[in-house]
Amino acid sequence: MSDSPKAGPRIKVIKDGPYLVRGGVPLNEERIVRGPDGEPCRWEKGESYPDKESYSLCRCGASKAKPYCDGSHVEAAFDGRETAGHGPYLENVERTVGPGIDLTYSEEFCACVRFCHGGKGAWSYAEASGDPEARARAVEEACACPSGSLVAWDKTTGAAIEPACEPGISLIEDPRSGVSGPLWVKGAIPIESADGVEYERRNRVTLCRCGRSARKPFCDGSHLAAGFKSKP
Ligand code: FES
Incomplete structure:
Protein backbone atom coordinates (compact mmCIF):
# COMPACT_ATOMS: atom_id res chain seq x y z
CA MET A 1 0.00 0.00 0.00
CA SER A 2 1.45 3.41 -0.91
CA ASP A 3 1.68 6.27 1.55
CA SER A 4 -0.93 9.01 1.13
CA PRO A 5 0.58 12.14 -0.43
CA LYS A 6 1.84 14.75 2.06
CA ALA A 7 -0.40 17.81 2.26
CA GLY A 8 1.23 20.98 0.98
CA PRO A 9 1.87 24.01 3.15
CA ARG A 10 -1.31 25.81 4.10
CA ILE A 11 -2.54 28.40 6.62
CA LYS A 12 -6.11 28.50 7.80
CA VAL A 13 -7.46 31.48 9.75
CA ILE A 14 -9.64 30.20 12.58
CA LYS A 15 -12.65 32.36 13.47
CA ASP A 16 -11.69 34.54 16.49
CA GLY A 17 -8.83 32.12 17.05
CA PRO A 18 -5.33 31.26 15.84
CA TYR A 19 -3.70 30.49 12.50
CA LEU A 20 -3.68 26.78 11.88
CA VAL A 21 -0.53 25.94 9.93
CA ARG A 22 -0.29 22.62 8.10
CA GLY A 23 2.19 20.94 5.80
CA GLY A 24 5.42 21.06 7.85
CA VAL A 25 6.02 24.79 7.37
CA PRO A 26 9.41 25.80 8.88
CA LEU A 27 9.16 28.42 11.63
CA ASN A 28 11.96 30.74 12.70
CA GLU A 29 12.62 34.25 13.92
CA GLU A 30 14.13 37.09 11.90
CA ARG A 31 15.37 40.25 13.54
CA ILE A 32 15.52 43.68 11.99
CA VAL A 33 19.00 45.21 12.04
CA ARG A 34 19.04 48.99 11.80
CA GLY A 35 21.72 51.08 10.10
CA PRO A 36 23.40 54.29 11.31
CA ASP A 37 20.39 56.32 10.11
CA GLY A 38 18.16 54.27 12.42
CA GLU A 39 16.28 52.67 9.53
CA PRO A 40 16.20 48.90 8.90
CA CYS A 41 19.05 47.78 6.66
CA ARG A 42 19.20 43.99 6.88
CA TRP A 43 17.74 40.85 8.44
CA GLU A 44 19.45 38.67 11.01
CA LYS A 45 18.44 35.08 11.74
CA GLY A 46 17.05 34.54 15.23
CA GLU A 47 15.67 31.57 17.08
CA SER A 48 14.52 28.45 15.20
CA TYR A 49 11.55 26.40 16.29
CA PRO A 50 11.15 22.61 16.11
CA ASP A 51 9.86 21.14 12.87
CA LYS A 52 6.21 20.15 13.19
CA GLU A 53 3.74 18.87 10.62
CA SER A 54 1.06 21.19 12.00
CA TYR A 55 0.80 23.85 14.67
CA SER A 56 -1.38 26.78 15.75
CA LEU A 57 0.09 30.27 15.96
CA CYS A 58 -1.33 32.95 18.24
CA ARG A 59 -3.32 35.61 16.40
CA CYS A 60 -4.76 37.56 19.35
CA GLY A 61 -1.46 38.49 21.03
CA ALA A 62 -2.61 37.16 24.41
CA SER A 63 -1.07 33.67 24.44
CA LYS A 64 1.41 32.95 27.21
CA ALA A 65 3.03 30.35 24.96
CA LYS A 66 3.78 32.61 21.98
CA PRO A 67 4.31 32.12 19.16
CA TYR A 68 1.93 29.22 19.69
CA CYS A 69 -1.74 29.49 20.64
CA ASP A 70 -2.63 28.43 24.19
CA GLY A 71 -6.36 29.11 23.94
CA SER A 72 -6.14 32.59 25.55
CA HIS A 73 -8.24 34.04 22.72
CA VAL A 74 -11.31 32.57 24.43
CA GLU A 75 -10.71 34.34 27.74
CA ALA A 76 -9.67 37.51 25.90
CA ALA A 77 -12.91 37.38 23.86
CA PHE A 78 -10.77 38.07 20.80
CA ASP A 79 -12.59 39.67 17.89
CA GLY A 80 -10.56 38.33 14.99
CA ARG A 81 -12.90 39.43 12.23
CA GLU A 82 -11.14 39.58 8.88
CA THR A 83 -11.55 42.99 7.29
CA ALA A 84 -9.02 42.70 4.45
CA GLY A 85 -10.38 42.35 0.95
CA HIS A 86 -9.73 39.35 -1.25
CA GLY A 87 -8.86 41.41 -4.33
CA PRO A 88 -5.49 41.04 -6.02
CA GLU A 162 10.80 38.99 -6.35
CA PRO A 163 13.24 37.61 -3.79
CA ALA A 164 13.61 33.82 -3.82
CA CYS A 165 11.48 32.62 -0.91
CA GLU A 166 11.12 29.00 0.20
CA PRO A 167 7.83 28.31 1.97
CA GLY A 168 8.26 29.28 5.61
CA ILE A 169 7.10 31.60 8.37
CA SER A 170 9.37 34.06 10.16
CA LEU A 171 8.46 35.80 13.39
CA ILE A 172 9.59 39.39 12.97
CA GLU A 173 11.36 40.98 15.92
CA ASP A 174 12.61 44.55 16.09
CA PRO A 175 15.03 44.58 19.07
CA ARG A 176 16.15 48.20 18.63
CA SER A 177 12.55 49.42 18.87
CA GLY A 178 11.70 46.87 21.54
CA VAL A 179 8.67 45.60 19.65
CA SER A 180 7.65 42.37 17.97
CA GLY A 181 6.24 42.48 14.49
CA PRO A 182 4.01 40.28 12.36
CA LEU A 183 4.34 36.80 10.90
CA TRP A 184 6.28 36.97 7.65
CA VAL A 185 4.76 34.34 5.40
CA LYS A 186 7.04 33.40 2.51
CA GLY A 187 6.83 31.29 -0.59
CA ALA A 188 3.20 31.78 -1.67
CA ILE A 189 1.73 29.59 1.07
CA PRO A 190 -2.06 29.49 0.56
CA ILE A 191 -3.91 31.46 3.26
CA GLU A 192 -7.57 30.63 3.72
CA SER A 193 -9.93 32.92 5.61
CA ALA A 194 -12.25 31.65 8.33
CA ASP A 195 -15.10 31.62 5.82
CA GLY A 196 -13.16 29.36 3.46
CA VAL A 197 -12.12 31.89 0.81
CA GLU A 198 -8.46 31.91 -0.15
CA TYR A 199 -6.51 35.18 -0.32
CA GLU A 200 -4.37 35.91 -3.36
CA ARG A 201 -1.26 33.71 -3.18
CA ARG A 202 1.75 35.97 -2.87
CA ASN A 203 5.45 35.32 -2.47
CA ARG A 204 5.52 37.37 0.75
CA VAL A 205 2.87 38.77 3.05
CA THR A 206 2.71 39.69 6.73
CA LEU A 207 -0.02 38.42 9.04
CA CYS A 208 -1.01 40.18 12.27
CA ARG A 209 -0.08 38.36 15.47
CA CYS A 210 -0.70 41.20 17.95
CA GLY A 211 -4.47 41.14 17.46
CA ARG A 212 -4.68 44.92 16.85
CA SER A 213 -4.63 45.24 13.07
CA ALA A 214 -7.60 46.96 11.48
CA ARG A 215 -6.95 44.93 8.32
CA LYS A 216 -6.91 41.39 9.65
CA PRO A 217 -5.56 38.95 8.88
CA PHE A 218 -2.82 41.20 7.48
CA CYS A 219 -0.59 43.40 9.63
CA ASP A 220 -1.17 47.15 9.30
CA GLY A 221 1.63 48.30 11.60
CA SER A 222 -0.59 48.66 14.69
CA HIS A 223 1.88 46.53 16.68
CA LEU A 224 4.19 49.59 16.79
CA ALA A 225 1.74 51.91 18.57
CA ALA A 226 0.67 49.02 20.77
CA GLY A 227 4.29 48.26 21.76
CA PHE A 228 3.55 44.58 21.16
CA LYS A 229 6.08 42.21 22.70
CA SER A 230 6.01 38.50 21.99
CA LYS A 231 8.47 37.75 24.80
CA PRO A 232 8.57 38.88 28.45
S1 FES B 1 1.40 42.37 14.14
FE1 FES B 1 -0.61 43.13 14.54
S2 FES B 1 -0.66 44.96 13.36
FE2 FES B 1 1.33 44.21 13.00
Whole structure:
Protein backbone atom coordinates (compact mmCIF):
# COMPACT_ATOMS: atom_id res chain seq x y z
CA MET A 1 0.00 0.00 0.00
CA SER A 2 1.45 3.41 -0.91
CA ASP A 3 1.68 6.27 1.55
CA SER A 4 -0.93 9.01 1.13
CA PRO A 5 0.58 12.14 -0.43
CA LYS A 6 1.84 14.75 2.06
CA ALA A 7 -0.40 17.81 2.26
CA GLY A 8 1.23 20.98 0.98
CA PRO A 9 1.87 24.01 3.15
CA ARG A 10 -1.31 25.81 4.10
CA ILE A 11 -2.54 28.40 6.62
CA LYS A 12 -6.11 28.50 7.80
CA VAL A 13 -7.46 31.48 9.75
CA ILE A 14 -9.64 30.20 12.58
CA LYS A 15 -12.65 32.36 13.47
CA ASP A 16 -11.69 34.54 16.49
CA GLY A 17 -8.83 32.12 17.05
CA PRO A 18 -5.33 31.26 15.84
CA TYR A 19 -3.70 30.49 12.50
CA LEU A 20 -3.68 26.78 11.88
CA VAL A 21 -0.53 25.94 9.93
CA ARG A 22 -0.29 22.62 8.10
CA GLY A 23 2.19 20.94 5.80
CA GLY A 24 5.42 21.06 7.85
CA VAL A 25 6.02 24.79 7.37
CA PRO A 26 9.41 25.80 8.88
CA LEU A 27 9.16 28.42 11.63
CA ASN A 28 11.96 30.74 12.70
CA GLU A 29 12.62 34.25 13.92
CA GLU A 30 14.13 37.09 11.90
CA ARG A 31 15.37 40.25 13.54
CA ILE A 32 15.52 43.68 11.99
CA VAL A 33 19.00 45.21 12.04
CA ARG A 34 19.04 48.99 11.80
CA GLY A 35 21.72 51.08 10.10
CA PRO A 36 23.40 54.29 11.31
CA ASP A 37 20.39 56.32 10.11
CA GLY A 38 18.16 54.27 12.42
CA GLU A 39 16.28 52.67 9.53
CA PRO A 40 16.20 48.90 8.90
CA CYS A 41 19.05 47.78 6.66
CA ARG A 42 19.20 43.99 6.88
CA TRP A 43 17.74 40.85 8.44
CA GLU A 44 19.45 38.67 11.01
CA LYS A 45 18.44 35.08 11.74
CA GLY A 46 17.05 34.54 15.23
CA GLU A 47 15.67 31.57 17.08
CA SER A 48 14.52 28.45 15.20
CA TYR A 49 11.55 26.40 16.29
CA PRO A 50 11.15 22.61 16.11
CA ASP A 51 9.86 21.14 12.87
CA LYS A 52 6.21 20.15 13.19
CA GLU A 53 3.74 18.87 10.62
CA SER A 54 1.06 21.19 12.00
CA TYR A 55 0.80 23.85 14.67
CA SER A 56 -1.38 26.78 15.75
CA LEU A 57 0.09 30.27 15.96
CA CYS A 58 -1.33 32.95 18.24
CA ARG A 59 -3.32 35.61 16.40
CA CYS A 60 -4.76 37.56 19.35
CA GLY A 61 -1.46 38.49 21.03
CA ALA A 62 -2.61 37.16 24.41
CA SER A 63 -1.07 33.67 24.44
CA LYS A 64 1.41 32.95 27.21
CA ALA A 65 3.03 30.35 24.96
CA LYS A 66 3.78 32.61 21.98
CA PRO A 67 4.31 32.12 19.16
CA TYR A 68 1.93 29.22 19.69
CA CYS A 69 -1.74 29.49 20.64
CA ASP A 70 -2.63 28.43 24.19
CA GLY A 71 -6.36 29.11 23.94
CA SER A 72 -6.14 32.59 25.55
CA HIS A 73 -8.24 34.04 22.72
CA VAL A 74 -11.31 32.57 24.43
CA GLU A 75 -10.71 34.34 27.74
CA ALA A 76 -9.67 37.51 25.90
CA ALA A 77 -12.91 37.38 23.86
CA PHE A 78 -10.77 38.07 20.80
CA ASP A 79 -12.59 39.67 17.89
CA GLY A 80 -10.56 38.33 14.99
CA ARG A 81 -12.90 39.43 12.23
CA GLU A 82 -11.14 39.58 8.88
CA THR A 83 -11.55 42.99 7.29
CA ALA A 84 -9.02 42.70 4.45
CA GLY A 85 -10.38 42.35 0.95
CA HIS A 86 -9.73 39.35 -1.25
CA GLY A 87 -8.86 41.41 -4.33
CA PRO A 88 -5.49 41.04 -6.02
CA TYR A 89 -2.52 43.17 -4.98
CA LEU A 90 -2.41 45.03 -8.28
CA GLU A 91 -6.01 46.19 -7.95
CA ASN A 92 -5.07 49.02 -5.61
CA VAL A 93 -1.47 50.18 -5.96
CA GLU A 94 0.37 53.45 -6.53
CA ARG A 95 2.89 53.12 -9.34
CA THR A 96 6.17 55.03 -9.52
CA VAL A 97 7.64 55.00 -13.01
CA GLY A 98 11.41 55.42 -13.11
CA PRO A 99 13.88 55.36 -16.01
CA GLY A 100 15.38 52.00 -14.92
CA ILE A 101 12.76 50.45 -12.66
CA ASP A 102 9.10 50.81 -11.71
CA LEU A 103 7.74 50.40 -8.20
CA THR A 104 4.26 49.57 -7.02
CA TYR A 105 3.11 50.22 -3.48
CA SER A 106 -0.06 49.03 -1.76
CA GLU A 107 -1.00 50.70 1.50
CA GLU A 108 -3.38 47.82 2.15
CA PHE A 109 -0.52 45.36 2.61
CA CYS A 110 1.96 47.69 4.32
CA ALA A 111 3.21 46.51 7.74
CA CYS A 112 5.32 49.67 8.38
CA VAL A 113 8.58 47.72 8.61
CA ARG A 114 10.36 50.58 6.77
CA PHE A 115 13.06 48.87 4.71
CA CYS A 116 11.96 51.30 1.99
CA HIS A 117 13.14 54.28 4.08
CA GLY A 118 16.88 53.52 4.06
CA GLY A 119 19.13 56.24 2.59
CA LYS A 120 17.11 58.39 0.22
CA GLY A 121 14.23 55.92 0.20
CA ALA A 122 13.08 53.42 -2.41
CA TRP A 123 10.95 55.94 -4.34
CA SER A 124 13.82 58.42 -4.77
CA TYR A 125 16.08 55.60 -5.90
CA ALA A 126 13.43 54.50 -8.43
CA GLU A 127 13.14 58.03 -9.80
CA ALA A 128 16.94 58.12 -10.20
CA SER A 129 17.10 54.55 -11.55
CA GLY A 130 18.78 55.58 -14.80
CA ASP A 131 21.84 55.24 -12.57
CA PRO A 132 22.58 51.50 -12.03
CA GLU A 133 23.46 52.02 -8.36
CA ALA A 134 20.19 53.79 -7.64
CA ARG A 135 18.31 51.06 -9.54
CA ALA A 136 20.02 48.35 -7.51
CA ARG A 137 19.17 50.12 -4.26
CA ALA A 138 15.49 50.49 -5.26
CA VAL A 139 15.32 46.76 -6.05
CA GLU A 140 17.13 45.85 -2.82
CA GLU A 141 14.75 47.90 -0.67
CA ALA A 142 11.66 46.58 -2.47
CA CYS A 143 12.83 42.97 -2.10
CA ALA A 144 13.53 43.46 1.63
CA CYS A 145 9.90 44.47 2.25
CA PRO A 146 8.40 41.51 4.13
CA SER A 147 4.78 42.39 3.42
CA GLY A 148 5.25 42.63 -0.33
CA SER A 149 3.50 45.99 -0.24
CA LEU A 150 6.43 47.33 -2.26
CA VAL A 151 7.32 45.52 -5.48
CA ALA A 152 9.93 46.38 -8.14
CA TRP A 153 9.14 45.72 -11.80
CA ASP A 154 11.64 45.10 -14.58
CA LYS A 155 11.18 47.66 -17.38
CA THR A 156 12.26 45.25 -20.14
CA THR A 157 10.27 42.16 -19.25
CA GLY A 158 7.48 43.80 -17.25
CA ALA A 159 7.93 41.07 -14.63
CA ALA A 160 7.97 41.55 -10.88
CA ILE A 161 11.42 41.23 -9.32
CA GLU A 162 10.80 38.99 -6.35
CA PRO A 163 13.24 37.61 -3.79
CA ALA A 164 13.61 33.82 -3.82
CA CYS A 165 11.48 32.62 -0.91
CA GLU A 166 11.12 29.00 0.20
CA PRO A 167 7.83 28.31 1.97
CA GLY A 168 8.26 29.28 5.61
CA ILE A 169 7.10 31.60 8.37
CA SER A 170 9.37 34.06 10.16
CA LEU A 171 8.46 35.80 13.39
CA ILE A 172 9.59 39.39 12.97
CA GLU A 173 11.36 40.98 15.92
CA ASP A 174 12.61 44.55 16.09
CA PRO A 175 15.03 44.58 19.07
CA ARG A 176 16.15 48.20 18.63
CA SER A 177 12.55 49.42 18.87
CA GLY A 178 11.70 46.87 21.54
CA VAL A 179 8.67 45.60 19.65
CA SER A 180 7.65 42.37 17.97
CA GLY A 181 6.24 42.48 14.49
CA PRO A 182 4.01 40.28 12.36
CA LEU A 183 4.34 36.80 10.90
CA TRP A 184 6.28 36.97 7.65
CA VAL A 185 4.76 34.34 5.40
CA LYS A 186 7.04 33.40 2.51
CA GLY A 187 6.83 31.29 -0.59
CA ALA A 188 3.20 31.78 -1.67
CA ILE A 189 1.73 29.59 1.07
CA PRO A 190 -2.06 29.49 0.56
CA ILE A 191 -3.91 31.46 3.26
CA GLU A 192 -7.57 30.63 3.72
CA SER A 193 -9.93 32.92 5.61
CA ALA A 194 -12.25 31.65 8.33
CA ASP A 195 -15.10 31.62 5.82
CA GLY A 196 -13.16 29.36 3.46
CA VAL A 197 -12.12 31.89 0.81
CA GLU A 198 -8.46 31.91 -0.15
CA TYR A 199 -6.51 35.18 -0.32
CA GLU A 200 -4.37 35.91 -3.36
CA ARG A 201 -1.26 33.71 -3.18
CA ARG A 202 1.75 35.97 -2.87
CA ASN A 203 5.45 35.32 -2.47
CA ARG A 204 5.52 37.37 0.75
CA VAL A 205 2.87 38.77 3.05
CA THR A 206 2.71 39.69 6.73
CA LEU A 207 -0.02 38.42 9.04
CA CYS A 208 -1.01 40.18 12.27
CA ARG A 209 -0.08 38.36 15.47
CA CYS A 210 -0.70 41.20 17.95
CA GLY A 211 -4.47 41.14 17.46
CA ARG A 212 -4.68 44.92 16.85
CA SER A 213 -4.63 45.24 13.07
CA ALA A 214 -7.60 46.96 11.48
CA ARG A 215 -6.95 44.93 8.32
CA LYS A 216 -6.91 41.39 9.65
CA PRO A 217 -5.56 38.95 8.88
CA PHE A 218 -2.82 41.20 7.48
CA CYS A 219 -0.59 43.40 9.63
CA ASP A 220 -1.17 47.15 9.30
CA GLY A 221 1.63 48.30 11.60
CA SER A 222 -0.59 48.66 14.69
CA HIS A 223 1.88 46.53 16.68
CA LEU A 224 4.19 49.59 16.79
CA ALA A 225 1.74 51.91 18.57
CA ALA A 226 0.67 49.02 20.77
CA GLY A 227 4.29 48.26 21.76
CA PHE A 228 3.55 44.58 21.16
CA LYS A 229 6.08 42.21 22.70
CA SER A 230 6.01 38.50 21.99
CA LYS A 231 8.47 37.75 24.80
CA PRO A 232 8.57 38.88 28.45
S1 FES B 1 1.40 42.37 14.14
FE1 FES B 1 1.33 44.21 13.00
S2 FES B 1 -0.66 44.96 13.36
FE2 FES B 1 -0.61 43.13 14.54
